Amino acid sequence: MILVDVQIPMLDKVFDFELNEEAEAGKVIEDVSLLAAQQENLTCKNVKEMSLYVLGQEKLLEGNLNLRQQGVRAGDRLILF
Incomplete structure (x- = not known):
């Protein structure tokens, strides 16, 4: 388990x-x-169209690979869009 923002x-x-x-x-x-949607009392649509970007690595994560394979570490900041 890793803690990320x-x-x-x-x-x-x-x-x-x-x-x-x-x-x-x-x-x-x-x-x-x-x-996040539950916490903000929102409905989440189009989840399949969303992406995660790793700020420190300046790359998008590939959906079929795990976080470790893609170099995500504790303390990293990920951007969901």
């Missing part, structure tokens, strides 16, 4: 998440989107 520009918020390094990025996008 997930910035969601659409909400103008940053959330702390503890994520499983072995989880595929696509699943992380789905889970983070749904949890």
Whole structure:
């Protein structure tokens, strides 16, 4: 498990998440989107069209690879859009 910041520009918020390094990025996008939407009392649509960007690596995560394979580490900032 790693602790990361997930910035969601659409909400103008940053959330702390503890994520499983072995989880595929696509699943992380789905889970983070749904949890943030619940917390903000919103409906989350088009989750499949969302992406995660790793700020420190300046790259988009591939949905079918896990976080560890893509070099995501504790303390990283991810941007969900």
